Every structure is written in C-alpha cells, then in structure tokens.
Amino acid sequence: MDINLVEDTEKLSLESEDKKITKRKDYIDWREYFMATAFLAAKRSKDPSYQVGACIVNKENKIVGVGYNGMPIGCSDDEFPWGKDTLSKLDSKFLYVCHAEMNAILNKNSADVKDCTIYVGLFPCNECAKMIIQSGITEVIYFSDEKRHKPKYIASKKMFNAAGVKYWQYIPKNDKIEITFSGAAWQNMSPSK
Ligand SMILES: O=c1ccn([C@H]2C[C@H](O)[C@@H](COP(=O)(O)O)O2)c(=O)[nH]1
Numbered sequence: 717m718d719i720n721l722v723e724d725t726e727k728l729s730l731e732s733e734d735k736k737i738t739k740r741k742d743y744i745d746w747r748e749y750f751m752a753t754a755f756l757a758a759k760r761s762k763d764p765s766y767q768v769g770a771c772i773v774n775k776e777n778k779i780v781g782v783g784y785n786g787m788p789i790g791c792s793d794d795e796f797p798w799g800k801d802t803l804s805k806l807d808s809k810f811l812y813v814c815h816a817e818m819n820a821i822l823n824k825n826s827a828d829v830k831d832c833t834i835y836v837g838l839f840p841c842n843e844c845a846k847m848i849i850q851s852g853i854t855e856v857i858y859f860s861d862e863k864r865h866k867p868k869y870i871a872s873k874k875m876f877n878a879a880g881v882k883y884w885q886y887i888p889k890n891d892k893i894e895i896t897f898s899g900a901a902w903q904n905m906s907p908s909k
C-alpha cells in the first residue's frame with residue numbers, strides 16, 4: 717500500500733477516536749470552587765479558635781476579593797494577643813483582629829463589589845454585615861451558622877433582611893476537596909521530573 721495512504725488512514729482513525737473524548741465529569745462546580753477558596757484562605761489564619769475565610773465573586777463568576785481573619789498590617793501575629801478571656805480587655809484579640817469579610821472587601825481587585833456574592837465559612841457578625849451592606853454586596857452564602865443565637869448574629873440577619881441582602885447556607889456536595897501536588901494527572905510536568 718502507498719505509504720501516504722497508510723498515514724492518511726491512521727490519521728482518520730485517530731480523528732474518529734478523538735471525537736469520542738468528552739469533558740471530565742469530576743470537576744468542581746462554581747459554588748464548590750468559591751466556598752473552597754474561602755476555606756483555603758482560612759488556612760492562613762493564625763486564630764487558634766476560629767479560622768474564617770471569605771471569597772467575593774462578581775456576576776461573571778470572577779473572584780474579586782479574598783480574605784481571612786488576621787491581625788492588621790504591621791501588627792505582628794506573634795506580638796498581638798490571640799486570647800479572648802483575658803484579665804484585661806486590652807489583651808483580648810477582639811480589639812485587634814480584622815474579620816475575613818472586611819479583609820476580602822478591602823482586598824478587592826475591582827472598582828467596587830456592587831451586586832457581588834460573598835462566600836464565607838462563618839455567618840457574618842454585625843460589624844461585617846454592615847460592611848457587606850454598605851459595599852453593595854447583595855448575597856451571602858455561608859457554611860456555618862453556629863453563632864446564630866448570639867445577639868451580634870441576630871442583628872446581622874435583622875440588617876440583611878431590612879437591606880434586602882439574600883443569605884443562605886451552603887450544603888456541600890462533597891465533604892472533601894483534595895489538592896495533592898504530587899498526584900496531578902500531568903505529573904510528568906512536575907518540577908522533579
Ligand atoms: O464575621 C466574622 C466573625 C468572626 N470572625 C473571626 C474573628 C475571630 O478571629 C473569630 C471569632 O472568634 P471567637 O473566638 O468566636 O470570638 O472569627 C470573622 O472573621 N468574621
């Protein structure tokens with residue numbers, strides 16, 4: 717058989733094989749991606765009791781701000797206090813820690829966060845609720861509402877209801893989203909190869 721004909725036949729059969737290839741099925745959906753981003757940011761927190769993360773997303777599904785609870789810039793994580801039941805109120809973390817929502821809003825990489833959605837690990841406190849409302853965010857998707865009985869959090873809901881900010885709890889499809897650097901499908905390209 718003519719060599720060109722063999723090559724053409726091989727090419728054709730490869731092309732028809734290619735047509736059978738469909739997209740991956742086990743990719744994470746947008747909501748999982750945004751909540752997982754909030755959870756990943758929370759891993760940066762130094763707070764021993766609550767690690768909170770927040771991720772702000774615009775109407776085009778673009779992330780425009782991420783933050784976690786931490787000390788303000790210039791206030792050392794090692795010098796400022798992390799305790800809460802301290803003898804002096806001046807030594808309690810409450811006076812110093814910047815909340816995740818506040819950091820995410822202030823870290824925004826867009827002109828504003830109007831009509832955006834914020835994904836948060838913990839339902840926002842009253843101070844964060846005020847910032848969320850004033851910044852124009854219109855939807856809050858939270859993971860945990862465990863502090864809901866505290867006045868601060870009841871106040872948040874009162875304000876969200878009055879301001880027309882929607883809020884609802886995220887129920888994960890998967891309890892675990894794993895990131896394994898060494899297990900990547902394309903590991904042939906990893907630096908050690
Ligand atoms: O809206 C909120 C509420 C709380 N946080 C952070 C701030 C603190 O670091 C902890 C809460 O600590 P407690 O020990 O429960 O007081 O969570 C936040 O980022 N956003």
Ligand SMILES: [Zn+2]
Nearest residue numbers: 815841843844
């Ligand atoms: Zn807060």
